[in-house]
Amino acid sequence: MAVKDYIRERFFPHIWCPGCGHGTIMGSMIRAIENLGIKKSDIVVISGIGCSSRICGYLDFHTLHTIHGRALAFATGVKLSRPELTVIVPMGDGDAFAIGGNHLIHSARRNIDVTAIIMNNNIYGMTGGQYSPSTRYGDLATTAPYGNIDQPFDFVKLALGAGASFVARTTTYHATSMIKILEKAITHKGFSVVDVLSQCPTYFGRKNKFASPVDMLKYYKSQTTPIGSEAKEKNPDLIERGIFAQEERPEYCVEYDKIIEKASQRKVTNGKV
């Protein structure tokens, strides 16, 4: 099947600004799903609120466009009641790590088999360019006119610390490896977090001296490096990308099936008694 078979074509061209990375992430998501051969009716995409979350309307899956920060809580309900479904949760950086942070760390702690894709553009785009938990110290935003004094999270370290069993980082420049990483994240039986650096030329770019989307992708190309590379040793400021964790750990729905077996003394698979 082609990419076109996975989208709701009648809503294109999509809402995202020229050069916004979110469309690239959507494309990579589709290609990863296509490569994995997962049936469209077995996929539920659940997003929160923000530019990133409008992805739901464009994808021809079961789509649930929830409320800001709470996508993972909705996803927990969908996955736990129908573990056989593939649940993918694209969110913005604020959506996932600001208002949604509590749900993210608990989803990680539970290791529920859901794939969280952080469409990380270091800004709140939909509301016009405010700084977010990943905006770096000194960056400019409409709510940091004198320069951001917040220290950003390292989403990878935070996800690892919370217990996520699959953690990766990539960028919209590295589209080929993003597809591979998303394939692994989706097939991973446990909580997956993929931090995708995604350019916001309209707000973050303009406010922080990036003349164009192209410049932002050049930045991703030059300022990121594979995990543990020599370049990283020479220049610790480089952002590492790749797969930071990929461990098999008890998955929440599988564990709950065991509870059902214990409670009902009957064999259970995928939550079906």
Added chain:
Amino acid sequence: MTSKENKKPVINIEWCKGCGICVEFCPEDALVLNEMEKSKLVYPEKCNGCGMCELRCPDLAIELR
């Protein structure tokens, strides 16, 4: 069935928003933004069918055929 090499990007100009990413990062400089700010395969003979333009296009506006 066209083999990988002679598959060429076909651009959907309704969806292309002229962001220039495909043009900039095409390894063979086969694409150019035309006067309508739409991406155009001006030098098809240069294109090596790598498909990076298709994968990086934020608007799903490029398909190799």
Added chain:
Amino acid sequence: MKKDIRFVQGNEAVVEAAMYADLDFFAGYPITPSTEIAELLAYRLPKKGGKFIQMEDELSSMCTIIGASLTGKKVMTATSGPGFSLKQEAIGFAVMTETPCVIVNVQRGGPSTGLPTSGSQGDVMQARWGTHGEHAIIALTASNNQDVFAITVDAFNLSETFRTPVILLLDEVVAHTRERLIMPKPGELNVVKRLRTSVPKGTDYHPYLPREDGRLPMSDFGGVHRYNVTGLAHDMWGFPSNNPKIVYGLMRHLVDKIQGHTKEVTRIKEFFIDDAEYLLISYGSSARTALHVVENRRARGERLGLLELQTLWPFPVDVVQERCASANCVMVVEMNMGQIFYEVKKAVADPQKVFLANQIDGSFITPTDILNILRIIQGKGA
């Protein structure tokens, strides 16, 4: 056939009723005085292949059950005041997306941490207007185990019938009072099943297009129909729209589908009303005290009557108006500073005859609290 009689707490009656109504999925968070509901369901649900999860807070619990409901499950969450406040935005999402779910709010003294172990009925208006924006809601209550059982099953039935969240407003007194419960036999109480679409695969399914009878057949996530669910104003396919015509149609639908069926949703109990000179209107645990006063005074020949409301929202204006017409005076009995009191005042032709007998200090409202007001009304002084 021998009756199955239990001696249980109100919270247990809620659990028994939820299982009777084929509950599949519960998400909750510990909070006095509703925690027993979570504890019991953690034990009971997996026995029948159902699922229980304790989430990180009440807010996520509400979101989780909506997710579960969309996959075709009957769902419930339970909390008290502080948790009920946290759930409001998500309840609004369930209203906007017309997702069936039951939210039990075992009220306690408020505001804030208030009186965690005391009964109160201070969340009645929050049940109506807690979430932002214009909307309609169904909120039910009951005053004793037997009624709590029936009204809980009703809550599930109404949430499925109208595809809406239903709030079960109990309070600490009813929740923690241990009393008799006669377990209805399977089939004795009607249980409404989830109405699923018959539209075959490949045909266009409209998740938000009511049938002629007003019902809105659903399609489970994971089923053959792929559609969008969003909290944004949307068209009948579930896709975002801010077209004024569509928005008007949506808003009218969301409100009329409930307010337009108030009669169908109204649940009341009447005691000695026909010739009542003094009509008491009460609900929940307060109705137990009110009934005591009415029976006590009736025994002495005083013409008191009680109208016990089990449906608070949509407020049964016609029923209240009609029952109050012949009474000389009406006393609303509730444990707050007057919430249903003002609804009754608005409903009756002569509001000056409506009085409030209430209790706000955390102790359970007593017959004396009511009789003191009755004395004043009867001109006997305090």
